[in-house]
Amino acid sequence: MKRAVDPEVRLLQAVADPTRLAILRQLSVEGPVCACDFTACCDVAQPTVSHHLRVLREAGWVDAERRGTWVFYAIRPEAAERFHALAGGIVPGAARRAAELGGAATAPHRDRA
Amino acid sequence: MKRAVDPEVRLLQAVADPTRLAILRQLSVEGPVCACDFTACCDVAQPTVSHHLRVLREAGWVDAERRGTWVFYAIRPEAAERFHALAGGIVPGAARRAAELGGAATAPHRDRA
């Protein structure tokens, strides 16, 4: 499908999963979290957690840091910024203002007609 | 998998697709757009556009309004607000501040240890 080539889409796809959203939210609240602590929050097996963390890592969402036996994960500030910017770009736009109709928004693809 | 039950996850899943992101961006810029105009922007067949518009509709992202032969789509302001709020909830958190270590963030799941 090659749908995940665009980095912004990859960022969105990574967060568009209940388990990964839960992980990111926990990281938002608690800061760096040990990988072993996600098994509890998400009710999934350990390999599944590892898989989701890899997806988040490869999407640029998180950084991993080894501390002895554990691995701590943390949200990358750049990722959060990119996400916020992306969200800010999605707005109702001229949407509601044109609800009055009668304007230019009434005729579709007039470049071809 | 029952992954799409949470409305917020549904909102994210709906936007986490290149075609649908393109649609939402076009709607953000131009306001209400005729469904016939998405075929050009996204380089997909008409049934595919219709499918994506349905996904966006069912996720609460857009409203459809019939105007004669055409159907105009527009972003729902509530959806944009929900998306912005959701994005604002994902932050680096205590992440970077704890990079100094030595604090409570060093010991994982101590409730069990």
Next chain:
DNA sequence: CGCATATATCGATACTTGTCAATATAGAAG
């Protein structure tokens, strides 16, 4: 070294999804 714990990888499987061709529905116009 050997043992224990934490994390990652592999392999298999079931489910989801994006896509299009064909067809159906809806409205406008003759």
Next chain:
DNA sequence: CTTCTATATTGACAAGTATCGATATATGCG
């Protein structure tokens, strides 16, 4: 009513992916 255009639905298929069990790797400890 017939025809034309726009949109939606159906059916089928390919590709992606979330999940887990089994296993591998890594680190710390004795």
